[in-house]
Amino acid sequence: MTDYPTLYLSIGGTNLSKEGRDAVNVINPATGETIGSVPHATAADLDAALDNAAKGFKTWRNTAADKRAAILTKAAALLKERAGDIAVSLTLEQGKPLAEAKGEIIYSAMLLEFYAGEIKRIYGRTLVRPEGQRVEVQYHPVGPVAGFAAWNFPALNVMRKIGGALAAGCSTIVKPSEETPATGLALVQALIDAGVPGDTVQCVFGVPDDVSRHLLASPIIRKITFTGSTAVGKHLAKLAADDLKIATMELGGHxxxxxxxxxxxxxxxxxxxxxxxxxxxxxxxxxxxxxxxxxxxxxxxxxxxxxxxxxxxxxxxxxxxxxxxxxxxxxxxxxxxxxxxxxxxxxxxxxxxxxxxxxxxxxxxxxxxxxxxxxxxxxxxxxxxxxxxxxxxxxxxxxxxxxxxxxxxxxxxxxxxxxxxxxxxxxxxxxxxxxxxxxxxxxDAPFGGVKWSGYGSEDGREGVMACMVPKTVHES
The missing domain is CATH 3.40.309.10 (Aldehyde Dehydrogenase; Chain A, domain 2)
Structure with a gap:
């Protein structure tokens, strides 16, 4: 593969082209040349994605754990099979050496394999009470998740946004960077090809502030996860706070x-x-x-x-x-x-x-x-x-x-x-x-920061539990 792929939106399992939509050019940073054009989702597209995410959540959360684990494991295998081709797209749009790009795809597949295993390790607990009473702590998926990924690791950042959420039983809408769109699309496509329903994992693009405001204004989205600058993270955290949405922020460092x-x-x-x-x-x-x-x-x-x-x-x-x-x-x-x-x-x-x-x-x-x-x-x-x-x-x-x-x-x-x-x-x-x-x-280790570098963790068990909420059930 030497050609850059055609770009699209993935909404409800349907690939939507740039026809009738605004689009922005994708530039090869090694040459300064235009290599593709990524469509921007319209307001109607984003509304459709939200509606699908609500339906996809109901389906995916009720899918048996063994089946969900098998699907994610298959998706990881597909990513490994396609790593060479996806790495070419990654290097063309982001610039890093091809060997690093391929390593990033493989690592993303390994992370997905780990998350697949974690599906069977989501445990609650029963608290000790006198005879005739029972207190049980359960963990449930938080709901549809909106993920926003940065361009520096176009595969790993996207996988961190969707892998833990899918393992937890959530549906996801991910917005990779418009500067590096093909890699994120390839990951989403591998998940769909492996059996994740198209309304459970979706991929959109657009003017970042417009997309984030539209998605976070909807009560359908219950969690946001973001990788990027501290300034943008603070902005998104404020938007999330308006509806008390749970947030994971992986921000800048020094x-x-x-x-x-x-x-x-x-x-x-x-x-x-x-x-x-x-x-x-x-x-x-x-x-x-x-x-x-x-x-x-x-x-x-x-x-x-x-x-x-x-x-x-x-x-x-x-x-x-x-x-x-x-x-x-x-x-x-x-x-x-x-x-x-x-x-x-x-x-x-x-x-x-x-x-x-x-x-x-x-x-x-x-x-x-x-x-x-x-x-x-x-x-x-x-x-x-x-x-x-x-x-x-x-x-x-x-x-x-x-x-x-x-x-x-x-x-x-x-x-x-x-x-x-x-x-x-x-x-x-x-x-x-x-x-x-x-x-x-x-x-298998949590990845995240403190202070202005954000809060919450991705990777490891923590990356799954960040997409779940506890429920305490008292019985007498």
């Missing part, structure tokens, strides 16, 4: 990395440089603020720069590419402005800092060091291929800087001191902490 003087610096660099420039730094859990013990600062900075300069940047479709383009025009422009601001305020540019060429949205792997805390880039998520490296006096200063910002999604630490590891786990304000590792997610 990941601190605490590097102590008792670790192998080369090993640390080999791991963290690769993690920093993965997906061109467009990762919500990306390691960004490297807080390095002052005795190791120069060694770490120089080693980071040397490794960054060796990264092969290019079209994600080309063999050997390690880092693709940023996903849109606003990416290179935004990060260049933040770097210029930091340098003006005294930061030292070790490498990079410039756009590559005039075709596509490529940007050099970049390193800033000794960055003052009043620089914009030290306070706003850069969401690009930039590492910020500062010397720190010790543990107390590192923790203080790690906790300084209102974000708390992911943090990293490198130390061989067991007691220090325990202190960091207790004191660093974050939803997830990786120690001596860059691994930040697993299908």
């Amino acid at each position: 990941g601190p990395v605490l590097v102590f003087d008792d670790v192998d610096i080369d090993k640390t660099l080999d791991t963290m440089v690769a993690a920093k420039y993965r997906n061109a730094g467009q990762v919500c859990v990306s390691p960004t603020r490297f807080l390095v013990h002052e005795s190791k600062f120069e060694q770490f900075r120089d080693g980071f720069i040397a490794r960054a300069e060796k990264i092969k940047v290019g079209n994600g479709m080309d063999d050997g590419t390690q880092m693709g383009p940023m996903a849109s025009e606003r990416g290179p422009d935004g990060i260049a402005k933040k770097i210029a601001d930091a340098v003006k305020k005294g930061a030292k540019l070790g490498t990079g800092g410039e756009r590559i060429g005039n075709q596509g949205y490529f940007f050099q792997p970049s390193v800033l060091s000794e960055v003052p805390t009043d620089a914009i880039i030290m306070n706003e998520e850069p969401f690009g291929p930039i590492a910020l490296i500062n010397p720190m006096a010790g543990e107390e200063a590192m923790i203080e800087e790690a906790n300084r910002l209102p974000y708390g999604l992911a943090a990293y630490a490198w130390t061989n001191d067991p007691a220090r590891r325990r202190r960091l786990a207790a004191e660093v304000e974050t939803g997830m902490l990786a120690i001596n590792s860059a691994s930040m997610s697993a299908v």
